Amino acid sequence: MSLDPSLDQALRAFITADQGGFEDLALRLFAWQRQHNPDYRALCADAPAPTRWQEIPPVPVGLFRDLPLTSFPPEQARVLFRTSGTTVGKRGECRALDTELYDLGARRHALACLGPLPAAGVALVPYEADSSLGHMCQDFVPGMPTFLTPERGLDLAGAWQALAQAREPLFLPTTAFALDALLDEGPAAPLPLPAGSLVMVTGGGKGREMRRSEAELVEQTEARLPGARVVGEYGMTELSSQLWSERPGLPYRPPPWLGVQALDPATGAPLPPGSEGLLAFVDLANRWTVLAIETQDLGVVDPAGRVQLRGRLSGAPLRGCSLAAAEALDRR
């Protein structure tokens, strides 16, 4: 199964060399996916034909828990990424035939935002076969060990030891939660890392309580690991592209093949630029599933197309004979 060869080639050319126009490619990919993806076709059945990329109907990320959403027969999938599933029991699944565009795009945009990546690393991200984050990090620095495993959890002592042994610039990809835990341990004195080292912080606490705010996390990382630059990465299993920030908390920069807009949470309608809303993406690297995704993250897209994250849409109150008694116990 492959794309229309000319579209396939055009997507690759755009992602690797900026050749072509984003909107034209987005509309062509949408038309192809609607034809080959029965779930997406059903979801778009009542939607008018888009004439701009912003009009391409986005799929709520939650539907990846319930539908295959593949633009090929799902049983032919050779790649399976799963969401972490930390907030609800059922995990979302994203299937693909390959990761070619994913890998090309991830490397190119990381290079554009960060410069050359270190050749060595110490990871605090999961490497399970179904982790897209682990896949990306291992692609960036092949052979990099991880100190976060399902069997042992976070091996903080091992991570500190590996950091102490660094003799060349290091890449340290970590979730915010793992970094928070890392800073709770290790030597009290600063541990200088070789110049050019990068700490990549991604994700929040995944619903777990963190001891430090984002700003404290960055400040203390810079103080404990001098010589390393701390950058932010925003990505999700349902997207094939990532956004990078020069520093967690600052705006995130999408690649040219990723359109971003903010939607009205209530209606799903696009909001004027500069408004805070639900972030929705049109990702040309999402070749095998659906290119348009509606997230549950809030943000503002600035005139330059950069994204300021504003956290997750607060969950609606549980309905039903409810949980108010918890309030009676709260902070007694």
Place this chain on the structure above:
Amino acid sequence: MKPPAELRRARAVVRALQRLGDEALDPSLDPGLARRCLDLARAPLTVEALALEASRARGRELLSSVGVVVAQGVFTAPLEWAALYATMGLRVLLKAPRQQAETCLALAEAMQAQGLPVQASTGRDLSGLEALVAFGGEQTAVELAQAWPQARLTAFGHRVSAAWVTAPTEPSALAALALALAQDHLLYDGQGCMAPVAVFVEGERLALAEALHLALSQAPWPRGPLDPALGPLWRERLGLARARGRAWSGAQHAVLLLPADALLPRALPRMAVLLPADPAALATLPLSSLAVQGAPPPHQAPRTCLPGQLQLPPFPRRHDGVDMVECVLAAPPARIA
């Protein structure tokens, strides 16, 4: 001859309920809908019904005070508890939810104006109360019992409701059933443990779905905007139905046809979910009430009623199977309903 104390107090309670005004309404609902819900909730709380129910405690050892930990959600929920316990002569403290305190505060003020010892607070001090009636999960019940060991605790866990119907083939019967189901979905905007999370249908679902869509479109019920926080889940459910079943979407409502394995134990405002009649799926729900028309399912609920009555519980009643009077009698240990 002086009337019995229960009768005198019941009259005062009903006067208080009748004087509740817009200040008691849930501001998250359309005011017209909220007024309608308030009228329907206080309708069964008559002088006769309250006095008769309260008189059941005569000759039994009654506690003197009760705290009702009120849930956020259905704003009229504390009415029946406060009305009954005030009629029984108890001192009542309504622990109001911080995000939705209006009704409790207005209710207490109206009761006090009639000389009844009903108070409301968003504070967390439940000391000195002999009984507690609380809504929450099992863990919360355990924690409440630990925090206030002196009080007799009755805790109600999370519940949902559903309907189990046989789709009529005769058009007028179909329209009548659709109208009744529409009412069940529209009252309180689908909040609360009596809102149907699903309608299990024996027979032809398609015709019932279309009739329900029509009934929801035409029902002269005021309805407010959708809570923005529910928007993503609303679109997700709608999308799932488009991919795996059928969906009808109106300006302020939706009707979904889904397979039974797509059952979600959570009601969304004005979204009706029609599933095939599947006893196994029904059995997974922690039921509060079940509306039944036609052949009943093998699985029963603490309360069974007709479609259209789900959100209109009678008074007196057993709340999720628990006798409301017994919650304030001196006796047995804590329990969780």
